[in-house]
Amino acid sequence: MAGRLGEEIRTQCMAQALRRAARVVSRDYDAALSESGLTIGQFSTLAALDREQALRLGQLADGLGMDRTTLNRNLEPLAKKGFVKSLPVPDDARARTLTLTEKGRAALAEAAPAWRKAQARLAKKIPGWPLIGPALDVLR
Amino acid sequence: MAGRLGEEIRTQCMAQALRRAARVVSRDYDAALSESGLTIGQFSTLAALDREQALRLGQLADGLGMDRTTLNRNLEPLAKKGFVKSLPVPDDARARTLTLTEKGRAALAEAAPAWRKAQARLAKKIPGWPLIGPALDVLR
């Protein structure tokens, strides 16, 4: 009688599966990026700012599927390194726009080769990825 | 010329996609479980211990795809609540075995209905899940 519930959770819990997968692949990417001094989370944040400049905190957080306050704190190490700048908005004294600095763009470009290596390695390890990526897009 | 690299990363980075998905669904499960006082991560840990008793820290961490030291710290709130106990191993004075207490098993069972609700809600939101779950099993 031991563990019927636990077994059900292991085989069916989507959160467990996704969190586990995120941990495993994050460690891999982080190792690949270690030379660059960026984590995969920081790399993703810089990439998001590279796509669109002058985003507000809330907008960027939405884009990353992340709580606003989490992003706020994730920006601290990036700001400390001078990769991201937070500028006031003329129209609205509450808001601030986030911009990728030249230094930030350079760091992103410099880390890109290591990222591509991790991509290639992972793509081999997860042959079913072409099915996964699109299927997860519904969460956007 | 702005953002070619950022665009490539957004469309292709597996870590970004998985981390994002994990964040989004975790918030959902956490909200569903809030009454129970468990996070989805804690719920998963209890479930793993429900499947197999007397696991060592390292074994359980491997099973969860988690760093050993992370699990060590994740166990603290569970131990504080009396859901998990760490017992010495007779054969090996270095090791300790983790056991789910009766209280822990009860907490897991009590949280299960809320978890099932989150499961049902998410299954509707991610119709492609039957493809995703098996495809991620390669990371085990």
Added chain:
DNA sequence: ACCAACTGAGTGTATATGCACATATTGCGA
């Protein structure tokens, strides 16, 4: 028996995550 390599666990530090709450500002209706 001894020592070296190995193994299992714990700690220091840094980052990541989000809820509850607080603050500041804007916009709008009475």
Added chain:
DNA sequence: TCGCAATATGTGCATATACACTCAGTTGGT
């Protein structure tokens, strides 16, 4: 204009994550 709801951001707290390092105990070779 006054006041209030809505909006944008920041902070306190708790948990989550993992690398580098440390320590204790085990194991195998001599």
